[in-house]
Amino acid sequence: MSQTAERERETFEQSVRGVPHRTLPILDLASLVDGDTASIRNLADNLRQILSEIGFLCVVNHGVPPSVITGLIERSAEFFALPEATKTALAINRHERGYTPMNVEVIQDSDIGGASRNDRNEAFNFGMEYPADDPNVISGKRMYGANVWPESVPGYDAAAREYMAHMERLSKRLLPVWEVALGLEPHHFDASFESAHSYVRTIRYPGKAVLDVEELGIRPHVDTSFMTLLPRENEPGLQVMDADGEWFWPDCPEGGIVVNFGLYIERLSNEVVRATPHRVIPPVTGTRYSLPFFMCPRLEAVVECLPTCCGPDNPPRYQPESFWNLHTDRMSKIYPHFAAKEGEG
Secondary structure: OOHHHHHHHHHHHHHHHOOOEEEOOEEEHHHOOOOOHHHHHHHHHHHHHHHOOOOEEEEEOOOOOHHHHHHHHHHHHHHHOOOHHHHHOOEOOOOOOEEEOOOOOOOOEOOOEOOOOOOOOEEEEEEOOOOOOOHHHHHOOOOOOOOOOOOOOOOHHHHHHHHHHHHHHHHHHOHHHHHHHOOOOOOOOOHHHOOOOOEEEEEEEEOOOOOOOOOOOEEEEOOOOOEEEEEOOOOOOEEEEOOOOOEEEEEOOOOOEEEEEOHHHHHHOOOOOOOOOEEEOOOOOOEEEEOOEEEOOOOOOEEOOOHHHOEOOEOOOOOOEEHHHHHHHHHHHHOHHHHHOOOOO
16 A cells, blocks of 8 residues: 555544544433323423434433343344355345345435445344235335344344334333424324334444545435434444534443434424434444334325424425335435335335
């Protein structure tokens, strides 16, 4: 490597690993009593303040047992250690279920910054399951397919379902808090989250002591979800972009769960809530395992401005559309592998 190339590499590495740390705002759920108006309103006041600062927070005393998180991490580590041929037999399909190999996926988000090389991770997707008699399942509509499970890892499906159940329960406990924070009637969100299309992406990021230019675990992007819930990982990697376009390492207490906001709530709130860009830097040593839970509404839910977030002087910024359209359009634009499967039967 030439001296010029080495200087470029060192400059890039310092620019991504040398960013400052900031403590995320904390939402403490210890006082949250389901159905108790006072506790919900108190948390809503806290959430409203956080919304004016940044689209990330950390929830503590959330009720998700540590064993549920470590159980899925352990099963995921077993899966990622399998031979490549065994994993690729479960290649990700048109329903976003299955395995994506290392250095294959690349995010192309022109709103934040174009991609120049593939992301340094491998991943496995699974999600909420639809009944066999669902008309969309019967017709084979995209995004309604069944999960595929690695039979070579005993207990993987059980660990995955347990994790999803706890994360879904936690995310739905937060909905009344959101309703108060946004000035909505109680149960406003209930119908949108019946048969929700929430899903999990288990990800392995191998360590890399010396980064090449533009080498990242995941490129900058925003999520399509309402919220994304991410248990604090064994190795640091997540970075967040603030409103001034500056990156930082988000600090969250041990045992906390990081929550970021996605395009769904950004559109509903008329950009009162912003979908915040984030990225992942490969760990220096060790391996980072990540278990993001993407809380999404049912695919048929209409994404349109909330009545409390628009008016004569603040008209809706977006036309109504289904979440199916919002999600698939966005994913096709930023993930080449997703777009490539649009025409598959």
